[in-house]
Amino acid sequence: MHRDTWYGSPTTQVNVWVPLFDVDEHDSFAIWPSAFGARVDNDSASFDYARFTSRGGFQSAAVIDAAYPRALVTPPGSAFHVRARAGEVVAFSAAHLHATTPNETKRTRLSVDVRFVDLGDREGAPDGDNASKGSAVGDYMRGLP
Numbered sequence: 563m564h565r566d567t568w569y570g571s572p573t574t575q576v577n578v579w580v581p582l583f584d585v586d587e588h589d590s591f592a593i594w595p596s597a598f599g600a601r602v603d604n605d606s607a608s609f610d611y612a613r614f615t616s617r618g619g620f621q622s623a624a625v626i627d628a629a630y631p632r633a634l635v636t637p638p639g640s641a642f643h644v645r646a647r648a649g650e651v652v653a654f655s656a657a658h659l660h661a662t663t664p665n666e667t668k669r670t671r672l673s674v675d676v677r678f679v680d681l682g683d684r685e686g687a688p689d690g691d692n693a694s695k696g697s698a699v700g701d702y703m704r705g706l707p
Contacts, residue, residue, distance in 0.1 A: 563594075563632060563633040563636070563659060563660070563661035564604070564630075564631055564632050564633060564659070564660070564661065565602075565604075565631075565656065565657050565658065565659055565660075565689075565691075565692065566656035566657075566677075567656050567657050567687075567689050567692045567694075568604060568606035568609060568631035568692055568694050569609060569611070569614075569630075569631060569694065569698075570609070570611030570614070570694055570695075570696045570697050570698045571656040571677070571698050572656070572679050572686060572697065572698065572699050572702070573656065573657055573685075573686025573687045573688075573689045574679050574680045574681075574683040574685075574686040574687070575655070575656035575677050575678065575679050576653055576654070576655060576656070576677070576678045576679075577653065577654050577655070577656055577675070577676075577677055578651060578652070578653050578675070578676040578677070578678065579591075579644075579651075579652045579653075579654075579673055579674075579675055580649060580650065580651055580652070580673055580674040580675075580676075581646050581647075581648055581649075581650070581652075581671075581672070581673045582648055582649075582672040582673060582674070583648050583669060583672065584646070584647050584648050585644065585645065585646055585671075586643070586645045587643035587645070587663060588663070588665070588666040588667055589663070589665045589666065589667045589669065589671055590643060590644045590645065590646070590662075590663055591643075591644050591660055591661060591662045591663055592641035592642060592643045592644065592660060592661055592663055593641065593642045593644065593654060593658050593659065593660045594637050594639060594640075594641055594642070594658075594659040594660070595639065595642055595658075596637060596638060596639025596640075597637040597639065597658075597659040598655070598657065598658055598659070598687075598688070599657075599687075599688035599690075600637065601690055601691040602633050602634075602635065602637050602659060602691050603633065603634040603635045603691075604631055604632060604633050604634055604691060604693075605629070605631055605632060605634060606631035606691070606692055606693045606694040607693035607694070608629035608631070609629050609630075609631045609694040609695065610694070610695040610696055611694065611695065611696025611697060611698060612695075612696045613696075614696075615701075631694060633659065637659060641661075643663065655687045656677070656687070657686070657687035657688060657689055677702075679699070679702045681699070681702065681703065
């Protein structure tokens with residue numbers, strides 16, 4: 563259970579997730595709506611984005627000593643288990659507390675994931691419990707004039 567902002571993602575990031583097969587609580591993910599903007603005890607202070615990317619980042623098997631931030635408590639309130647048909651778009655803030663649910667099916671879980679950031683947005687979502695170091699904002703600016 564984590565927020566993507568604990569991994570250096572900007573508070574203005576919107577995650578777009580598109581399952582390639584129908585999914586439900588048996589092979590999807592969950593979001594805790596009541597935790598949006600609420601402080602959740604976590605270990606994000608151990609995450610340093612520059613160190614993480616210098617070792618390959620999310621796409622590298624070499625990142626074996628990286629600290630992956632996670633919630634240390636289960637927040638109050640119910641989890642919303644995402645259900646979607648193949649090709650439907652699920653969008654949520656990088657600041658939403660979320661977690662992958664165990665895949666209880668015999669199918670491989672496949673999806674398309676895209677992140678969008680409004681570089682002009684200076685406010686973003688609430689992020690009061692993030693203690694990570696560094697930012698992925700520069701990665702979104704590569705190739706811009």
